[in-house]
C-alpha cells in the first residue's frame with residue numbers, strides 16, 4: 238500500500254475499534270455511549286492538528302473548522318463542508334468490529350475460520366473488479382462499518398493534511414460529524430446550523446467507487462393503533478372485535494406488489510415493519526418511501542383511506558393513525574442557484590479520472606435532512622460494498638479515491654473564480 242492508503246487504513250482500524258452502534262430503542266441522542274467516545278477521540282485529534290472552533294455538543298455532534306489559507310490579496314472563496322456519521326448500524330450482529338486487511342488474489346476469503354464464514358467471489362461477484370487489491374474485511378461476526386467510518390477516516394485524513402501543508406490553498410472547510418444516522422437521521426437534526434456555515438456540502442455515505450447520489454427517497458413513518466373490544470368466548474358472539482383481524486383488514490388493502498421485496502429503482506413502497514397485538518389492541522408500524530413527492534403523498538393518503546375504511550367497517554373499534562415525515566428527496570431541493578454542489582462533485586470525479594455512477598438511492602442520508610434545511614448536500618462513495626452485512630468490504634484503492642475526492646473538491650472550490658454564494 239502507498240503511504241496514503243496506510244494512513245487511511247490506520248485511521249479506519251483506530252475508529253472501527255470503538256464500538257458505536259446506534260440503538261433505536263433509546264430516546265436520547267446519542268443513543269449509545271460509544272458514539273460519544275468516538276466523537277471525543279476525533280475532537281482531540283482535530284484540536285491537536287490545529288482545527289478551529291472544535292465543538293462537541295451535548296448530543297455528540299462534533300463540528301470543526303479548518304481556517305481558509307489563501308495568498309495575500311486572494312479573493313475570498315466559498316466555504317465547504319463535509320458531513321459523516323459516527324454510528325454503525327445495528328442489524329443484530331456483534332457491536333464489536335474486528336476489521337483486518339487481506340490481499341485479494343481471486344480465491345475465497347476466509348472471514349472466520351472457527352465459524353467457517355467466507356467471502357467467496359462466486360457468491361459475491363462484486364469482488365472481481367478488485368483482483369490484486371488489498372481489502373478491509375470483517376471477522377464474520379459484525380458489519381465492517383465502512384458505513385460510515387471510511388467516510389470519517391477520509392475527511393479526517395484530508396483535513397489533517399490540509400492543516401499540515403503550508404502550500405495548500407483553500408477556503409474554510411467545515412466538518413459535521415453526527416451520531417445516529419442509521420435510525421432516522423436523529424443526530425443531524427440536532428446540528429446547530431450556525432456551526433456549519435457552508436456554501437457547499439457533501440456527505441460521504443454511499444458505496445462503491447464512483448457512486449454519486451442526489452436522488453434519495455422521501456420517507457415517512459406511520460403508526461396505526463387499533464383498540465378492539467375484548468370478551469370471554471362464552472359471551473363473545475356479536476361483542477368481541479379482534480383488533481388483530483382489524484389490523485389485518487387494513488394491511489390487506491395495501492398493494493402486495495408495492496413492497497421492498499417487489500420494487501427497485503425509483504419505485505416506492507409501504508413496508509409493514511412491526512406488528513404487536515393482543516386481545517385488546519394491535520399496533521402496526523409502517524415505513525413509507527418514494528422518490529416522487531406526489532406518489533409519496535399519494536401513499537400517505539392511501540393509508541389514511543384504508544384506516545377510514547376499517548373505521549367504517551368496524552364502528553366499535555377505535556383506530557388512530559399517526560404519520561410523520563422522516564426526510565425528503567435531495568433532488569427536490571435542487572435549484573439553479575444551488576446545483577453547483579452536484580456539478581462540483583461530478584467535475585472533481587472527472588478530474589481524478591473516476592467515472593461517476595449517479596444512483597437513485599433507496600434510502601436517505603444526513604444530506605436528505607440538510608438539503609431540506611437549505612444546504613444542498615449530495616452524497617458520494619466511501620468505496621465499500623455490501624453495507625449492513627458481514628460481507629461488507631472496502632478496497633483500499635477505492636477508499637483512497639474517496640479521500641482524494643474530498644481534497645479535490647476543496648481544491649476545485651478554491652481555484653474557481655467564484656465568490657461565496659451565501660445562503
Ligand SMILES: [Zn+2]
Pocket residue numbers: 322384385418442
Ligand atoms: Zn451510512
